[in-house]
Amino acid sequence: MTIQTTTHLNFRGDARAALEFYQSVFGGHTVINTYADFGMPAELPGADKVVFGLVAAENGFRVMGYDIPGQSEGSIAGGGSTRRENNTTITDQALFVSIGCDSLDELQGYWDALSIGAIVVEPLAASAWSAGFGMLTDRFGVTWSVSVTAANTAE
Template structure:
């Protein structure tokens, strides 16, 4: 038996757009089912919103998302609540999403893709603890850490 923890992101009318964006960055298969697909009359508000969605990529990336039901007006995310001060990460967010690769060449395209329309919190580059590290809040307000696994076998 094996278990996988998968991030499940909650949106207010932006889930399809976010999932399509993540698919453009990570590749993989996009699956989307709407409330209408599950029987909600198509003429009702929110029927076209996502009740279940995911992106699953061969490289191991997987994320799920849906639109919280109810009347919501999609809003652009405000300023990120995460920032760097004096070399320390200060945040009020309950979680970040982390993407870790084995080489800078492997994760650089991920960083560049997520950075489109994002607020960069920490520029992508060498760090004391990793060959490369960066942090940003993407265009949907989700905070991502992109880094390269440190080789701890070398002394």
């Protein structure tokens, strides 16, 4: 038996833009269904917002997104901020999205794409536990923790 977990992010009106951005970063395909697709009259406010969204790539990347009904443009629900202070990560966010890659070269490509319009919390660099680790909060308010997988740090 196998199990798969997929991060499901709740947005305040930006789910479509975020999912399209993540697909441009990680590849794969995007599925976006709106409230109108599921029966909400198209003339009602919010009918064009995302009720079900998914990005799935052959490299294993998966993320889902949703627009909270009645919420306006803004950062991810439950957002907040994350910063470094005195060599410590300080956050009031409920979660981070973590990705791991086999090589620093592969990770660097994702980092470069995710960092467009982002706030870098910790630059991508070697750390005590990884050949490459970094943290940023993207333009949608999602904080990403990225690293080269532990199995390959000794190479």
